[in-house]
Amino acid sequence: MILKVFKTENKIERDKTMDELNEWGAKVFNDAYKYYSDLARNENENVFKIFDDWWKGKCVSTEEYMSKHTKENNDLAYGIIMTAISNGFG
8 A cells, every 4th residue: 555655646645755754764864873973982082083984975994094093993983884884874
């Protein structure tokens, strides 16, 4: 029955459903960002910076980028990043 919502002749219901799905998706991603960024921030601000850059689309795996941070901070951030990826956020 739900598939009928997406038929083009039912544009009002389709748009309403898409709006609800988009709102739900935005909430999920906002909650995930808060959770993982809090994990990173609990380590230290540099780990948070690495995580935040990655979340916002910056490549954090280049030698140039990694040289800006200690190996320990990179390792901590990558652990958090890999956890986020394994949970569908990457």
